[in-house]
Every structure is written in C-alpha cells, then in structure tokens.
Amino acid sequence: MATTSNPRKVDEVRKEAGRLSSEAPTANQLMEGITVLLNQQMLKYNWVGFYMLEPGANPPMLVLGHYRGAMTPHTRIPLNQGICGAAASSGKTVVVDDVKKDLRYLACSLETKSEIVVPVFVRGKVAGELDIDSHFPAAFAAEDRELIEYCAELVGKRLENE
C-alpha cells in the first residue's frame, strides 16, 4: 500500500505548477520549472526528470532532458528498455512500488526504492515522459499520480502550442 503525500502540499504544488505553466515563456522552461518544483517541494520525489523522444530517431529513443537529482547513466533509453521504455511504448502511466521486484527496472541510484513514469502526450501521441524516483518504497499514491499526470499534461499542452 502506497504511503500518501500531505494532501495540502499536493494541492499547493498543483496550483504552483499551473502558475508556472501560465508564466513560463517556453515549454522547455516549463519543464525545467516543474523538475525544480517537484524535487524541492515534494519530500519523496528524490529524482525528477523529463525524457523526450528524439525527433526522427529510428528506432525511437528517449533522451534525458531537464532533471533534478543525482546524475544518471541512463541518458538515452530505447523503447524496449526500462520502466521508461514501458511507459513510452504503452502510453500508460507506470507505477512501481518496489523497483527490486521489477525486471524492467534500469538502476539509476542504489537509493531508489520506487518509481513512477507518466507519458507526455502531444496531439494524442507520446512525445516524452516525466520520470520520478523515490528513496521511499511505494512513494506514489493516487494523489501523487494525479499531480504528476497533471504536470505532464501541462507540458504536453504547452508543447502543442509551440
């Protein structure tokens, strides 16, 4: 059973993400702002980053963009690898409560216990994803998922307008 984040904090951070979205001059700056916001404000979000599909790449490739947290060896991830590849290829949010038990998991930090990856859609197609790792097991409950999906949606909408 996932442990819940403070609901008041979730609400506050949701509002702040909406504000960032209306004020950030570009989608790129919005992505950076969201990584900083989630990493700094949400206690259990220890690594927060965007992977975006490389334009025109064949086979498709996820490339690390803005992130906050420890350096990761996984700067480029094919769609048939990792939790990241699973979320991008299925177009569905993937929540992993215990990364040790998931054979798809590509290790980024030894401290990571749980992970969530949410696709970013642009005009109905996956354009990238928002990936969050936690040092806490089962860190992502329903309200976390909803917050992170909201942030990914803000980025997708913003990309649609560029």
Ligand code: SME
């Ligand atoms: N754990 C991810 C790789 C990216 S790092 O977490 C930053 C995966 O399994 O795809």
